[in-house]
Amino acid sequence: MRYGRSERPPPVLALPCRHRTRSSGGETRFDPHKLEITDKGSAKMVRICCLGAGYVGGPTMAVIALKCPSIEVVVVDISTARISAWNSDQLPIYEPGLDDVVKQCRGRNLFFSSDVEKHISEADIIFVSVNTPTKTRGLGAGKAADLTYWESAARTIADVAKSDKIVVEKSTVPVKTAEAIEKILKHNSKGIKFEILSNPEFLAEGTAINDLFNPDRVLLGGRETPEGQKAVQALKDVYAHWVPVDRIITTNLWSAELSKLAANAFLAQRISSVNAMSALCEATGADVTEVAYAVGRDSRIGPRFLNASVGFGGSCFQKDILNLVYICECNGLPEVAHYWKQVIKVNDYQKSRFVNRVVSSMFNTVSGKKIAVLGFAFKKDTGDTRETPAIDVCKGLLGDKAAISIYDPQVTEDQIQRDLAMNKFDWDHPIHLQPMSPTAVKKQVTVTWDAYEATKGAHGVCILTEWDEFKVLDYQRIYDNMEKPAFVFDGRNIVDAEKLRKIGFIQGLAMVVREEKACSLSVLRLCCTVAMDSQAHELEVDELQHVV
Ligand SMILES: NC(=O)c1ccc[n+]([C@@H]2O[C@H](COP(=O)([O-])OP(=O)(O)OC[C@H]3O[C@@H](n4cnc5c(N)ncnc54)[C@H](O)[C@@H]3O)[C@@H](O)[C@H]2O)c1
Numbered sequence: 001m002r003y004g005r006s007e008r009p010p011p012v013l014a015l016p017c018r019h020r021t022r023s024s025g026g027e028t029r030f031d032p033h034k035l036e037i038t039d040k041g042s043a044k045m046v047r048i049c050c051l052g053a054g055y056v057g058g059p060t061m062a063v064i065a066l067k068c069p070s071i072e073v074v075v076v077d078i079s080t081a082r083i084s085a086w087n088s089d090q091l092p093i094y095e096p097g098l099d100d101v102v103k104q105c106r107g108r109n110l111f112f113s114s115d116v117e118k119h120i121s122e123a124d125i126i127f128v129s130v131n132t133p134t135k136t137r138g139l140g141a142g143k144a145a146d147l148t149y150w151e152s153a154a155r156t157i158a159d160v161a162k163s164d165k166i167v168v169e170k171s172t173v174p175v176k177t178a179e180a181i182e183k184i185l186k187h188n189s190k191g192i193k194f195e196i197l198s199n200p201e202f203l204a205e206g207t208a209i210n211d212l213f214n215p216d217r218v219l220l221g222g223r224e225t226p227e228g229q230k231a232v233q234a235l236k237d238v239y240a241h242w243v244p245v246d247r248i249i250t251t252n253l254w255s256a257e258l259s260k261l262a263a264n265a266f267l268a269q270r271i272s273s274v275n276a277m278s279a280l281c282e283a284t285g286a287d288v289t290e291v292a293y294a295v296g297r298d299s300r301i302g303p304r305f306l307n308a309s310v311g312f313g314g315s316c317f318q319k320d321i322l323n324l325v326y327i328c329e330c331n332g333l334p335e336v337a338h339y340w341k342q343v344i345k346v347n348d349y350q351k352s353r354f355v356n357r358v359v360s361s362m363f364n365t366v367s368g369k370k371i372a373v374l375g376f377a378f379k380k381d382t383g384d385t386r387e388t389p390a391i392d393v394c395k396g397l398l399g400d401k402a403a404i405s406i407y408d409p410q411v412t413e414d415q416i417q418r419d420l421a422m423n424k425f426d427w428d429h430p431i432h433l434q435p436m437s438p439t440a441v442k443k444q445v446t447v448t449w450d451a452y453e454a455t456k457g458a459h460g461v462c463i464l465t466e467w468d469e470f471k472v473l474d475y476q477r478i479y480d481n482m483e484k485p486a487f488v489f490d491g492r493n494i495v496d497a498e499k500l501r502k503i504g505f506i507q508g509l510a511m512v513v514r515e516e517k518a519c520s521l522s523v524l525r526l527c528c529t530v531a532m533d534s535q536a537h538e539l540e541v542d543e544l545q546h547v548v
């Protein structure tokens with residue numbers, strides 16, 4: 001469970017009491033163009049319901065509630081544990097600034113509830129922000145998006161709706177999903193009108209609140225009919241409460257759906273490009289940080305998303321690119337599918353390259369050696385571990401029989417053990433539907449709440465998440481308490497390589513030995529090819545001898 005530091009589930013609190021303003025028995029009509037409820041002629045508060053109280057639904061709706069005090073927002077979920085957590089002091093996700101936003105509007109115009117049907121039936125605009133995992137079996141397994149949760153949400157909407165609704169795709173979905181959803185909704189509609197909009201979310205975890213406050217753009221796709229355009233305008237009016245109108249882009253439905261997959265593919269492609277370059281840098285003595293900087297100074301390329309790393313993680317990039325690959329294949333575009341597949345392949349290569357470097361640097365075996373892992377989340381400022389590269393790295397090291405000691409400021413032991421035991425793609429299903437207890441809890445893994453404890457007695461340290469606190473650890477203290485030779489492998493390029501080298505670490509921080517020295521010391525070659533970084537240092541011969 002992703003409950004932040006504490007392993008104790010948050011207390012279950014009752015939903016705050018609400019006073020409904022809608023008069024009973026009155027015929028309720030929602031005019032999406034005016035964005036107001038007309039109940040026998042009188043203006044009423046707009047009601048939004050969001051299905052899915054996860055990393056997207058929770059923060060997005062909290063910000064809408066904060067920025068639009070005149071709109072009532074209810075977030076519902078089939079996981080009662082998640083809803084309880086949203087109603088408690090310990091929110092189910094860690095996101096800087098989120099607590100503050102929720103505190104300001106929860107109980108005012110922001111509510112969390114398990115009563116899915118009630119709130120669907122009362123809402124005017126329904127956001128669907130449920131899981132869209134990668135299919136694990138059947139047609140398209142391992143690539144296509146599993147739309148089970150989306151379809152189930154659509155069927156519930158169709159079943160319980162009693163008035164016209166705007167249904168907004170917030171989840172990331174394959175292009176043309178709206179068409180399928182329309183069929184489900186309209187087939188069951190009993191004369192009720194549904195307008196489907198695509199409004200993909202571009203927030204990144206760890207910066208979600210800032211991203212929502214100041215989005216680069218808000219994308220709205222709708223049908224090119226008068227009704228479709230009215231619905232688009234209605235949703236535009238919601239965002240216009242705080243987003244400058246020139247940042248609200250409107251497109252047709254299919255462009256909006258595809259733009260989301262395209263944006264993630266482009267972002268991930270930059271990371272795989274720089275990671276591929278990091279391999280070449282290590283082979284040639286170039287410094288990938290310097291290369292990325294020089295490349296990024298070209299205004300046509302830009303500096304962001306060029307940090308070489310142990311590989312990208314997170315719930316979106318891999319899933320969405322696999323989905324894109326599948327869509328290309330289905331549309332008879334194998335060359336295009338192949339192109340995007342390489343982004344994933346390079347990412348997998350980068351993770352296994354990291355493991356190989358650790359093992360080969362440490363004299364070709366980590367069996368029985370304690371390896372400290374600093375950082376388990378897929379990036380800093382989140383407790384999210386979905387598809388984190390740390391899972392693959394730890395599994396790789398465990399495969400070589402290492403004893404791993406993990407510290408992450410936001411990830412619990414329970415979560416780590418579950419991640420290391422879970423099958424591929426299982427993590428992306430609602431939490432209460434995931435396997436309850438991991439079948440193969442790793443005895444080789446310990447988890448601590450302290451970086452110094454994790455590194456005590458270790459032979460090597462792997463930095464796998466770029467938490468700011470790892471930059472300012474007392475590395476002299478860490479070194480003093482480690483087995484010697486002490487190795488550091490920086491998978492995020494965050495520590496000062498030169499400083500660590502002076503302390504005495506054998507820096508997994510890419511030490512490339514000059515060929516002439518290495519050839520006379522061929523037995524020492526294995527400790528020359530270390531980690532992922534940037535700086536190509538010359539490893540002194542006496543240091544090499546010391547290592548051995
Ligand atoms: N996490 C991100 O940063 C991010 C950003 C942009 C887009 N997305 C996309 O948004 C969607 C949701 O992602 P997430 O990270 O919030 O997932 P999540 O797992 O954190 O949340 C999804 C929630 O939906 C609930 N749910 C499933 N079926 C439901 C139903 N029928 N009715 C009500 N609730 C239901 C689950 O219990 C779960 O709590 C995915 O399609 C994802 O690709 C995610």
Ligand SMILES: O=c1ccn([C@@H]2O[C@H](COP(=O)(O)OP(=O)(O)O[C@H]3O[C@H](CO)[C@@H](O)[C@H](O)[C@H]3O)[C@@H](O)[C@H]2O)c(=O)[nH]1
Nearest residue numbers: 201202203204205305306307309311312313314316378379
């Ligand atoms: O230069 C970089 C930038 C990122 N990463 C890694 O890439 C992964 C993803 O990072 P980031 O994109 O910042 O976080 P996400 O929360 O996964 O956000 C991405 O995925 C979301 C879900 O679709 C989108 O909404 C966001 O726009 C998109 O940035 C993480 O493991 C990062 O450490 C790198 O290795 N190098």
